[in-house]
Every structure is written in C-alpha cells, then in structure tokens.
Amino acid sequence: MRKHIVAGNWKMNNDLAQSVALISDLKKQNQTSDAEVMIAPTFTNLWHANENLKDSTIEVIAQNMHFAKNGAYTGEVSAEMLKSLGITTVILGHSERRAYFNETDDMLAKKVDAALEHNMRVIFCFGEELADRQANNHEAVVANQIKNALFHLEASAFEHIVLAYEPVWAIGTGETASPEQAQDMHQFIRQTLNDKYGENVANDMSILYGGSVKPANAKEIFSKPDVDGGLIGGAALKAEDFYAIVNAF
Numbered sequence: 001m002r003k004h005i006v007a008g009n010w011k012m013n014n015d016l017a018q019s020v021a022l023i024s025d026l027k028k029q030n031q032t033s034d035a036e037v038m039i040a041p042t043f044t045n046l047w048h049a050n051e052n053l054k055d056s057t058i059e060v061i062a063q064n065m066h067f068a069k070n071g072a073y074t075g076e077v078s079a080e081m082l083k084s085l086g087i088t089t090v091i092l093g094h095s096e097r098r099a100y101f102n103e104t105d106d107m108l109a110k111k112v113d114a115a116l117e118h119n120m121r122v123i124f125c126f127g128e129e130l131a132d133r134q135a136n137n138h139e140a141v142v143a144n145q146i147k148n149a150l151f152h153l154e155a156s157a158f159e160h161i162v163l164a165y166e167p168v169w170a171i172g173t174g175e176t177a178s179p180e181q182a183q184d185m186h187q188f189i190r191q192t193l194n195d196k197y198g199e200n201v202a203n204d205m206s207i208l209y210g211g212s213v214k215p216a217n218a219k220e221i222f223s224k225p226d227v228d229g230g231l232i233g234g235a236a237l238k239a240e241d242f243y244a245i246v247n248a249f
C-alpha cells in the first residue's frame, strides 16, 4: 500500500556511544505527520538500536546485506542474520554501494530475491549520474536500473518493495533535484511500473526521493503528488532536523 515514509540512512556514521545518544534524542521528538519512520544505522549499531526502539514508532532497518544464506563471504551479513535481530527491512542498491563496492544490477537482483525469500521488505535505490542527466539520458538509465534488478519479479512481490530515487549528483552535495525534477522522475517511474505491471502496482508503490533533503526543502519536495517520502542522509544525523523532515508531510 502506498504510504508516506521517511527513512534516515546513517551511512558509515556514529560509533556505539554516538548511536545511543542519537537514539535517545530521536525518542524525545514529537511526530505530527502520518509518515512511517525508519532509521538505518551501521551493522554494529543494529542490535542496540532495535532493542531500544522496540516499543517506538521508529523501525530499525539495514543499509545492505549479502544474497547468500551464509558461507565464505568475509565481511558480509545475510538476511537470516538481520532477521535474527528482528530487522525486516533492508536498503539495497544505494549509489554508494554501486559506485564504491561494485554492486551490479545482476547482484542486486539476487539480493532482492534473497530479501523477499526471507519475507523482508526492500527499499530499492537507483538514480542517474550528472553526466546522464546532462546527456538527457536520465530516464533511460533509471528505467534500466529498475528493469534489470526488479522486472523478473511477479506483481505480488511489489507489495514488499519501496522505491527510492536518488540522483547521484544530489547526494551529499547540498544540491537537490528541484521539486519539479523529482516529480517528473517519480511520475516516469510510476509509468514504467504501470507499463509492465499495470495500474495497481504503480499506484500502490511508495516512491521516495533522496539527495540533500533538509528541513528547509522537505515540505516542497513532499508536496509533489508522486513523491511519497524521503531517504535522508546528512540531515538524519540530527534528531531535530530528521523530525522536521518527518513532520514536513
């Protein structure tokens, strides 16, 4: 079902003490919007974060996982391991994973399959680079990222998927897509889903925008009809800023 979602991606930030402090600050915030709220701490902080937020309205989610059940994959974490902590949602395909850790569409398709096999929800990220947009190729790039990793799935699988459009040129740069650019792309994404799976899948899909969302610009971005929420990086590291965004709906 389509809903408002605001998810904080902590990336590789916050050691244990900082994470404990931020969670304590988050618990003091007041939510006035209907958004579903999530935070994605590092693997090392998942257990305590989840224990601390069990009775709260904040869901603790993972930033990544491997596609295999277990085995000789040094440094990796599986769906079963996440689920053993009570984590049932995972971010997959973030542009930093694609750029710095060579994650390909094929690999992401396997990760999506593994997450769904374990009854997990996936926040699937994609987005074009600056050169793609300058070459007016952004829609084709995004359509391919979605098709290559997700279009082998049956329509029913999309109930467990949230999409996150994050233009690479807007991540951590302070430069956001304009609300109109976000809306245009989100509409295109919904149309792409419609063409393949029909109206129900397209209309029910929650599509998040990510890339320099801040308290000052969240309201305008979230006011667009095809923007269902945000994936927040830098501004998710301060409880007040994060909740200003959560409450921007």
Ligand SMILES: O=C(CO)COP(=O)(O)O
Pocket (backbone or CB within 6 Å): 009, 094, 166, 170, 171, 172, 173, 174, 210, 211, 212, 213, 231, 232, 233, 234, 235
């Ligand atoms: O990559 C992002 C969230 O996943 C966005 O990061 P920033 O909000 O820091 O630009």
